[in-house]
Amino acid sequence: MNAPRKIGLWLIGALGGVGSTVALGLAALRCSSISSTGLVTELPLFAGLDLDAPASFVVGGHDVRQSTFVISLKELHARSGIFSEPLMAACQDVLESWTENIRPGTVQGSGQTIQGLADWVMTPSSANGWRIIENIQTDYRQFRDQHQLDQLIIVNVASTEPPTPLGEIHQYWPRLKSMLDEVNDPPRLPASTLYALAAIEMGLPYLNFTPSLGASFPAALALAEERRVPLAGQDGKTGETLLKSVLAPMFAMRHLKLLSWVGHNIFGNRDGLVLNDPANKASKIQTKDQVISSILGYAPQTHVSIEYIESLDDWKTAWDHIHFEGFLGVKMMMQFTWQGCDSILAAPLVIDLARFMALAQRRGEVGALTHLACFFKNPLGVQEHDFFKQSQMLLEYVTKVRST
Numbered sequence: 001m002n003a004p005r006k007i008g009l010w011l012i013g014a015l016g017g018v019g020s021t022v023a024l025g026l027a028a029l030r031c032s033s034i035s036s037t038g039l040v041t042e043l044p045l046f047a048g049l050d051l052d053a054p055a056s057f058v059v060g061g062h063d064v065r066q067s068t069f070v071i072s073l074k075e076l077h078a079r080s081g082i083f084s085e086p087l088m089a090a091c092q093d094v095l096e097s098w099t100e101n102i103r104p105g106t107v108q109g110s111g112q113t114i115q116g117l118a119d120w121v122m123t124p125s126s127a128n129g130w131r132i133i134e135n136i137q138t139d140y141r142q143f144r145d146q147h148q149l150d151q152l153i154i155v156n157v158a159s160t161e162p163p164t165p166l167g168e169i170h171q172y173w174p175r176l177k178s179m180l181d182e183v184n185d186p187p188r189l190p191a192s193t194l195y196a197l198a199a200i201e202m203g204l205p206y207l208n209f210t211p212s213l214g215a216s217f218p219a220a221l222a223l224a225e226e227r228r229v230p231l232a233g234q235d236g237k238t239g240e241t242l243l244k245s246v247l248a249p250m251f252a253m254r255h256l257k258l259l260s261w262v263g264h265n266i267f268g269n270r271d272g273l274v275l276n277d278p279a280n281k282a283s284k285i286q287t288k289d290q291v292i293s294s295i296l297g298y299a300p301q302t303h304v305s306i307e308y309i310e311s312l313d314d315w316k317t318a319w320d321h322i323h324f325e326g327f328l329g330v331k332m333m334m335q336f337t338w339q340g341c342d343s344i345l346a347a348p349l350v351i352d353l354a355r356f357m358a359l360a361q362r363r364g365e366v367g368a369l370t371h372l373a374c375f376f377k378n379p380l381g382v383q384e385h386d387f388f389k390q391s392q393m394l395l396e397y398v399t400k401v402r403s404t
Helices: 017-030 069-080 085-098 114-118 129-146 173-180 189-199 218-227 240-253 269-275 278-288 291-297 342-362 370-375 387-403
Strands: 007-011 059-063 103-104 151-156 204-210 229-233 256-265 301-308 315-325 331-341
Touching: 007 017, 007 189, 007 256, 007 315, 007 342, 017 059, 017 069, 017 085, 017 342, 059 129, 069 085, 069 256, 069 370, 085 151, 114 173, 114 256, 114 269, 129 151, 129 173, 129 189, 129 218, 151 189, 151 342, 173 218, 173 269, 189 204, 189 218, 218 229, 240 291, 240 315, 240 387, 256 269, 256 278, 269 301, 269 342, 315 387
Parallel strands: 007 059, 007 151, 059 103, 151 204, 204 229, 256 301
Antiparallel strands: 256 315, 315 331
């Protein structure tokens, strides 16, 4: 009988709210302490697929703040009132063992706000791009070898970086690689991209759950094809944008004309603090504000705002006002309020995506995994934002996998 597979999950931003909740979720599922509610991959639709069980995963990662999984979770519990102390206690031994796998990260190109929060960065903290990539790869390799992993999935759940203007060097991998080697004039690549290139060069799947650049540019996509690596991203769709991608098709199919859609988002936590910086906020608004016009085929007036309200911590709240026109030119409106716990909404999707990516790599799938579009605000390789059409892509993929 073959030994069960051992899958490594390397989290960029491991000790943040999402990363630590992913770790707690996997530890709790391993101990059968919780139900599978929230995990898409536990729906009957996916029964029988060769998806790795939660007990197969070992967690490690990078972070730029020195802490532990247990401390991070206790702080999040104290501030937001989530989790339960018995659950955290039951998982403490596993979480402490996984904390030993955390390594200091890089803040290269991540913006002043993230750099100001960092107290634990790899040495050297600034160097030519290729030197940083080699340091990252050393951490990936040591984790893989130490735990004798069959597969290793790299997932970015770190705070949002400012937008990165793309230029000619981002179009072709050979040109970008040559510039990465230049000590005095390294290309301005953010940390998310350095982590991504380090993974792709080693043949490791890379998942970007954030709006940051990551591998979402031509040179990185070409390298992924060359190295036969699957990619997925970008920016997990967990709350207000999920509702937009569900509701906008309803207006379109009822032939109701959308006049305006205003979305006001407030939340606290460390990600909210980072997004309080206008430079970092610009990346998030860009991915949130493209959904409606893409689905409708025309552009109503839209406005998206994101504000940091410290007292809310991990509980993000969105208030949306939708103004639309119906029969005989009568104008009507719809409003909704969405409140959800950011880490609780995101963490199970990260686990789902890690399971899908491990399966995809075993199947020899390469490049952007377009069937995972329904998980993202800005899915790689997909222009479709209608949640139902995106979900159909996933259903068709499952049918294809079952038939092969």
